Amino acid sequence: MSDPVRRRRPSAPRRQVALLDYALGALARRRGRNLAIVVGLAFTTGLFASVLFLTSALTREYTRSIDAAPDVTVQRVVAGRPALIPESEGADLASLRGVRAVHGRVWGYLFLPSIGANVTVIGARGLDAPAGAIDLSVDGVPTASLLPGGRRPRATNEALLGARLAANLGVWTGDRVALPTPSHGFETLVVTGVFTSESAVHTADVALVSEHTARVLLGVPDGLATDLAISLRNPNERSVVARRAALLPGARVLERDGLRRAYALTFGARAGVLAAALLPTLAALLLLAWDRLTGLSAAERREIGILKTIGWETRDVLTARMWESGLVAAAGAALGLIGAYAHVFWFDAAGLSGVIFGWSALYPTLALVPSVGLGQVGAVAGLVIVPFVAISVVPAWRAATLDPDQALRAAA
Amino acid sequence: MSAVLTHQPPAPTVEVTDAVKRYRDGRREIVAVDRLTLAVDAGSLLAVTGPSGSGKTTLLGILGGLITPTSGDARICGRSVVRLRDHHRARWRRAHVGFVLQDLALIDGMTVLENALLPLAPSGGASSADVAQARTRLAHFGLADRVEVKARTLSGGERQRAAIVRALAHDPDVLLLDEPTAHLDQDNVSRVVGMLAELRDAGRTIVVATHDPRLYDAPAVDRAVRLVDGRLG
Ligand SMILES: Nc1ncnc2c1ncn2[C@@H]1O[C@H](COP(=O)(O)OP(=O)(O)OP(=O)(O)O)[C@@H](O)[C@H]1O
Numbered sequence: 001m002s003d004p005v006r007r008r009r010p011s012a013p014r015r016q017v018a019l020l021d022y023a024l025g026a027l028a029r030r031r032g033r034n035l036a037i038v039v040g041l042a043f044t045t046g047l048f049a050s051v052l053f054l055t056s057a058l059t060r061e062y063t064r065s066i067d068a069a070p071d072v073t074v075q076r077v078v079a080g081r082p083a084l085i086p087e088s089e090g091a092d093l094a095s096l097r098g099v100r101a102v103h104g105r106v107w108g109y110l111f112l113p114s115i116g117a118n119v120t121v122i123g124a125r126g127l128d129a130p131a132g133a134i135d136l137s138v139d140g141v142p143t144a145s146l147l148p149g150g151r152r153p154r155a156t157n158e159a160l161l162g163a164r165l166a167a168n169l170g171v172w173t174g175d176r177v178a179l180p181t182p183s184h185g186f187e188t189l190v191v192t193g194v195f196t197s198e199s200a201v202h203t204a205d206v207a208l209v210s211e212h213t214a215r216v217l218l219g220v221p222d223g224l225a226t227d228l229a230i231s232l233r234n235p236n237e238r239s240v241v242a243r244r245a246a247l248l249p250g251a252r253v254l255e256r257d258g259l260r261r262a263y264a265l266t267f268g269a270r271a272g273v274l275a276a277a278l279l280p281t282l283a284a285l286l287l288l289a290w291d292r293l294t295g296l297s298a299a300e301r302r303e304i305g306i307l308k309t310i311g312w313e314t315r316d317v318l319t320a321r322m323w324e325s326g327l328v329a330a331a332g333a334a335l336g337l338i339g340a341y342a343h344v345f346w347f348d349a350a351g352l353s354g355v356i357f358g359w360s361a362l363y364p365t366l367a368l369v370p371s372v373g374l375g376q377v378g379a380v381a382g383l384v385i386v387p388f389v390a391i392s393v394v395p396a397w398r399a400a401t402l403d404p405d406q407a408l409r410a411a412a
Numbered sequence: 413m414s415a416v417l418t419h420q421p422p423a424p425t426v427e428v429t430d431a432v433k434r435y436r437d438g439r440r441e442i443v444a445v446d447r448l449t450l451a452v453d454a455g456s457l458l459a460v461t462g463p464s465g466s467g468k469t470t471l472l473g474i475l476g477g478l479i480t481p482t483s484g485d486a487r488i489c490g491r492s493v494v495r496l497r498d499h500h501r502a503r504w505r506r507a508h509v510g511f512v513l514q515d516l517a518l519i520d521g522m523t524v525l526e527n528a529l530l531p532l533a534p535s536g537g538a539s540s541a542d543v544a545q546a547r548t549r550l551a552h553f554g555l556a557d558r559v560e561v562k563a564r565t566l567s568g569g570e571r572q573r574a575a576i577v578r579a580l581a582h583d584p585d586v587l588l589l590d591e592p593t594a595h596l597d598q599d600n601v602s603r604v605v606g607m608l609a610e611l612r613d614a615g616r617t618i619v620v621a622t623h624d625p626r627l628y629d630a631p632a633v634d635r636a637v638r639l640v641d642g643r644l645g
C-alpha cells in the first residue's frame with residue numbers, strides 16, 4: 001500500500017491554513033467563552049490605550065503650543081494671583097542686548113453663561129497687517145488655518161472663533177455673536193471665520209478679536225496687559241533677560257524651555273501613575289484568563305485526545321491552539337484600541353481627562369486631534385497578545401504532550 | 413539480495429513481543445498487559461475479547477503505538493515504534509494506523525464531513541479528491557444524507573460508522589477499533605461487522621477489542637483471542 005504521509009508532503013503555508021481553518025471552527029464552537037475573553041481583553045486594552053493616546057495627544061498639543069509661546073513671558077503676581085502688568089515696564093527690557101521686541105499681550109478668560117463655558121479671548125495685534133502676518137502667538141496659540149469661507153478680521157467688531165466655540169454658540173462665518181462685557185453690556189461681533197480643529201486644545205474655545213475689543217471684553221485698561229511677551233534675537237541671552245525681568249515688581253517669569261520641561265513632567269508623571277494603576281487590572285485579567293485556560297474543559301481535553309489519536313502531533317495541536325488564542329487576543333486588542341481611539345478622540349476621553357489635566361475645568365469640552373503612532377498601537381497590541389497567547393498555550397501543551405492514552409483517560 | 417532493486421513493502425500488520433504495561437494507581441500497581449506476545453496476520457480481522465479490565469484497550473493502544481509499553485516491543489508495519497520520538501511515532505502511526513476509540517469519537521460541534529477530514533489538517537488539509545473520497549465512503553456506509561449535519565445529531569450507529577470513515581482518511585494499512593459495537597442494536601452491529609469485513613477484504617488488517625459476542629462470534633472474524641488479566645487466556 002502507498003505511504004500516504006510521504007505522498008502528501010504538506011507545504012508549510014498549506015499546513016498553517018488548514019490548522020487556522022480548524023482554529024476558526026474551534027473559535028466558533030467555543031464562542032461563548034471566547035467572546036467573554038475578547039470583551040475582557042478589549043476592556044483592559046482599551047483602558048491602557050486610552051491613557052496612552054490621551055497623554056501622547058496632549059503632549060503633542062502642548063509641545064506645539066509651547067513651540068509657539070514667546071521666548072520669555074513676564075507675568076505680574078499680586079497677592080499670589082496673576083494681575084495686570086503695565087506695558088511701560090517692558091521698555092527697560094526692550095533695550096537689553098539680544099531682545100528683539102517686548103509687547104504687552106491682552107488675553108483672558110470670559111465666562112459665557114449661555115453655554116456654561118469659558119471662552120479664551122485673545123487680543124490680536126496687527127489686525128491691519130497684510131493677511132498671513134496676523135499674530136496669533138498670544139498664549140501659545142499656533143497659527144491655525146480657517147475653515148473655508150473665513151477671512152481674517154479687519155475691524156474691531158470682527159472675530160475669529162474656535163470650532164468648538166462656534167458650534168456651541170451655534171454660529172458660523174458671517175453670523176453675529178454678542179459677548180458680555182464687565183460693565184454688563186454686550187459687544188456684538190461679526191464672525192469672519194472659524195478655525196479648523198488642527199490645534200484643538202488651544203483654538204477650540206478661542207475668540208480672536210482686536211486688541212481694543214479684547215480690552216473691552218476683559219476689562220483691561222489701556223496701558224496695562226495680561227502679560228509681557230519677550231522675543232529674543234539671541235536665544236543665548238535668555239537667562240540674562242529672564243533674570244532682569246524677574247527684578248520687576250511681582251514678576252513671575254516663564255521661559256519657554258522651562259514650560260516645556262514642566263508640561264512633560266506633569267503629564268508624563270500623571271500618565272505614568274495612571275498606567276501603573278492599570279497594571280494590576282491587566283494582571284488580574286491575565287490571571288483570570290490563565291485560570292479559565294489552565295482548566296481545560298473536559299470537552300477540550302477530549303478534543304485534544306481525539307486529535308492525537310487520529311494522528312495529530314503535539315506541535316499541530318499547539319499551532320492550532322496558538323491560532324485560536326492569537327485570534328482571540330488580536331480581536332480583543334483591536335477592539336480595545338478602536339474603543340480607546342473613540343473614547344479619546346470622539347468622546348473627549350470622558351472620565352480620564354480629569355485625572356490627567358488637573359485643571360480640566362478650563363477646557364470643559366476638550367477635543368483632541370486624533371494622532372496615534374504605530375509604535376503605540378504595536379506596543380499595546382504586543383503587551384496583550386503575546387502574554388495571552390503564551391499563557392493559553394501552556395495548558396494545551398500540557399494536554400497535548402500527555403500520552404494519548406492519558407489524554408484519553410482524562411477525557412473519559 | 414540487492415536492496416537497490418527489490419522493493420519490499422512493509423508487511424501491513426502489527427505485533428507486540430513480550431509487552432508489559434504497568435499502571436500505578438496510588439500505591440497499587442496494576443499490570444494491565446502482562447508479557448504478552450501477539451502478531452496479527454496481515455489482511456485479517458482479529459477480535460480481542462475478555463472481561464472488563466482485562467487489558468483489551470491497553471493492548472489495542474500498544475499495538476497501534478498510542479500507548480508505550482513499560483517493557484517489550486511493538487512493531488507497526490515492520491517498524492518498532494517503542495523508542496521512536498513522539499513526532500516520528502505520530503507520523504508513522506498516521507501513515508499506517510487508523511484508530512477508532514470508544515471514548516474519543518467525533519467532535520460534536522463539527523459536521524460529519526469535517527470530522528472525517530480532520531486527520532488531514534496537519535498535512536495541509538483536504539484536497540478536493542480527499543473530500544470526494546470521504547463523501548463517497550460516507551455514502552457507501554449509509555451516511556449520504558448525514559454528511560453536512562453536526563456530529564451531535566447522529567445516532568450511535570451512525571457515529572460509529574462515521575468514526576470508522578474518519579479513521580480511513582489516511583488510507584491506513586491497519587485499523588484498530590475499541591468496542592465498535594458498544595450500545596448498538598443488532599441492525600447496527602450487523603452494519604459495522606459488514607463494514608469491517610469489507611475493509612478487511614480490501615486488504616486492511618483489522619483488530620477489534622470487544623466483549624460483544626455479536627461481534628467476536630461473527631463469521632467475518634478470522635480469529636479471536638481472549639485476554640484474562642492482561643494475558644492471553
Ligand atoms: N492510565 C491508566 N492508569 C491507571 N490504570 C489504568 C490505566 N489504563 C488502564 N488502567 C487499568 O488497567 C486495566 C486494564 O484496562 P483496560 O482499559 O485495558 O481494560 P479493558 O479490557 O479495555 O476494559 P473494558 O472492557 O472495561 O474496556 C484496568 O484495571 C484499568 O483500570
Ligand SMILES: [Mg+2]
Binds near residue numbers: 468469470590621
Ligand atoms: Mg476497554
